[in-house]
Amino acid sequence: MRIDRRSLLIGLVLIAATACSSSSESSTTTSTEATATSTTEAASRADIIIDGFTFDPSTFTVSVGDTVTWENVQGVGHTTTADGGEWNSGSLSTGGTFSHTFETAGSFTYFCQIHPAMEGTIEVQG
Numbered sequence: 451m452r453i454d455r456r457s458l459l460i461g462l463v464l465i466a467a468t469a470c471s472s473s474s475e476s477s478t479t480t481s482t483e484a485t486a487t488s489t490t491e492a493a494s495r496a497d498i499i500i501d502g503f504t505f506d507p508s509t510f511t512v513s514v515g516d517t518v519t520w521e522n523v524q525g526v527g528h529t530t531t532a533d534g535g536e537w538n539s540g541s542l543s544t545g546g547t548f549s550h551t552f553e554t555a556g557s558f559t560y561f562c563q564i565h566p567a568m569e570g571t572i573e574v575q576g
């Protein structure tokens with residue numbers, strides 16, 4: 451009887467230890483989620499996000515003198531290249547950004563040299 455009771459106690463201690471370690475695992479998961487959130491906030495500082503083979507938003511309106519920033523968040527290289535040659539980012543890898551300042555008013559269309567079906571427009575108001 452005594453031996454049975456002792457092994458029951460050992461079993462309870464093991465269960466408690468397991469419960470303890472699984473609760474510390476879940477707090478680790480929470481801090482990982484917090485890090486992911488701040489990464490998303492950093493990405494949202496770009497004006498135009500390149501993802502899913504699209505420029506988002508595809509039409510973006512600014513004023514003369516404004517700087518537009520693109521960020522590629524897709525796991526594929528992309529460029530932002532003006533049809534009229536005003537700018538060309540070259541290939542942006544994942545997480546890569548490119549900025550261009552617009553000094554003249556007008557409508558500027560651009561595309562991705564790697565995937566020419568990707569198109570966008572910057573409307574610059576004087």
Ligand SMILES: [Cu+2]
Nearest residue numbers: 528562564565
């Ligand atoms: Cu592309």
